[in-house]
Ligand SMILES: Cc1cc2nc3c(=O)[nH]c(=O)nc-3n(C[C@H](O)[C@H](O)[C@H](O)COP(=O)(O)O)c2cc1C
């Protein structure tokens with residue numbers, strides 16, 4: 001009997017505020033020290049095409065936006081091509097719900113030649129309202145991610161040849177939930193030194209490089225990366241709008257939610 005052999009692990013993620021990246025790396029590093037990384041949040045990677053063999057394992061992560069895969073992430077994931085390639089799907093959510101994100105992610109990758117062998121919906125700090133799920137993933141969450149990774153390895157070690165029959169079942173509905181998140185566009189304040197870091201890091205280039213105090217609201221996906229990367233803490237949301245969002249979210253996010261690990 002020849003068991004399935006994995007030669008390379010690839011950590012691929014769309015992760016504006018880095019929590020998805022960190023969780024994907026925790027899972028992948030447990031399988032292979034220093035996995036190859038593909039950062040789909042980088043604007044210049046948006047049209048790059050990647051192909052994988054059946055001897056590679058991809059760990060793919062996205063944050064949950066309105067219970068869905070962020071639209072720009074979905075477009076970029078369409079450029080990942082598998083050849084019966086095993087894939088672990090990760091939908092990181094901010095303690096509200098992940099709804100149809102995993103099933104949408106699965107549909108995209110299956111149509112592109114991947115075989116989902118495991119999936120997870122771990123909780124991380126909410127990237128808009130940081131007081132929600134603050135400090136998560138915590139030590140316990142990280143340990144759970146490592147244990148999950150070990151179980152996936154055991155599962156793959158027992159596998160001889162992977163076929164679409166091995167594809168896991170995932171929660172969620174089709175047709176997917178309609179995306180209904182109210183857009184929130186950060187703006188620069190007086191502290192801005194025009195360094196351009198927010199502009200070069202914006203996943204969709206919604207901030208003009210020559211006018212980083214402005215935001216193209218048509219392009220902005222409300223991902224909050226510009227706030228996180230600004231060295232002067234100059235970017236932020238309108239405080240009234242932010243307070244209203246916090247009130248609304250706290251009503252549905254106050255109780256700590258569980259991570260979901262599916263094998
Ligand atoms: C536009 C937007 C929509 C979001 N929608 C949801 C949601 O529907 N459910 C949820 O639990 N968290 C939601 N979140 C929170 C993120 O999924 C969560 O904070 C995630 O960890 C962010 O990942 P990142 O750090 O890789 O950007 C949303 C965040 C943003 C920016």
Ligand code: SF4
Nearest residue numbers: 192193195196198230
């Ligand atoms: S990163 Fe901050 S300081 Fe630099 S241009 Fe953007 S808003 Fe201004």
Ligand code: SF4
Nearest residue numbers: 202220221223224226
């Ligand atoms: S301008 Fe919008 S899309 Fe760009 S980093 Fe800021 S929040 Fe994200």
